Amino acid sequence: MLQPDLTDGYWTEICACGHPVGRHVLTGTEYCRCESWPGECPCAGGTRVAILVREDIANPSGVNTNSRFFRRRFTPDTVHPLTGGVEKTSREDIIFEWAVADCDMCGLDWNEMFYAYWADSEGKPQWKMTEVTGRTLLLCGICNSKFEWANS
Numbered sequence: 001m002l003q004p005d006l007t008d009g010y011w012t013e014i015c016a017c018g019h020p021v022g023r024h025v026l027t028g029t030e031y032c033r034c035e036s037w038p039g040e041c042p043c044a045g046g047t048r049v050a051i052l053v054r055e056d057i058a059n060p061s062g063v064n065t066n067s068r069f070f071r072r073r074f075t076p077d078t079v080h081p082l083t084g085g086v087e088k089t090s091r092e093d094i095i096f097e098w099a100v101a102d103c104d105m106c107g108l109d110w111n112e113m114f115y116a117y118w119a120d121s122e123g124k125p126q127w128k129m130t131e132v133t134g135r136t137l138l139l140c141g142i143c144n145s146k147f148e149w150a151n152s
Helices: 066-070 081-091 141-150
Strands: 010-015 024-027 031-034 040-042 049-055 096-098 115-118 136-139
Touching (some): 049 066, 115 141
Antiparallel strands (some): 010 049, 024 031, 049 096, 115 136
16 A cells, blocks of 8 residues: 655544544543544544545644544444545545555455444444444455445
8 A cells, every 4th residue: 555645745643433633532441532522432442543634734723624524423323433534525525545554354455445333342343333342443345345235
């Protein structure tokens, strides 16, 4: 997978939980709280950078930046916040790069789109969150298709 040229502009790191790393504060071991958003999301094990989002400004402090698409409220019965943010940035033509290369299901190097799902206690993806483990799985397009087909 090609790594982005981080000297070309300014980049914001997005955690696998779907929220900006700069606003990601662990409270205990099971939840992260993002400063810009009221509520908590289940995110255990610290920060796992999944995406780098290109910003158009040098100092994003106090300015509405491209990472705003990843400040989504966590709801167990809706799309994963990371997937929702990727969908929004795609519609707005925001440049982002995946910081991960390997699929969590098959382990193969994938240089396309990943799909985020919450993991259950057995490490399998959940279509809708029914069990809070705080882990996110990033699936490649092939594994995502298999998972969606098996759950349709």
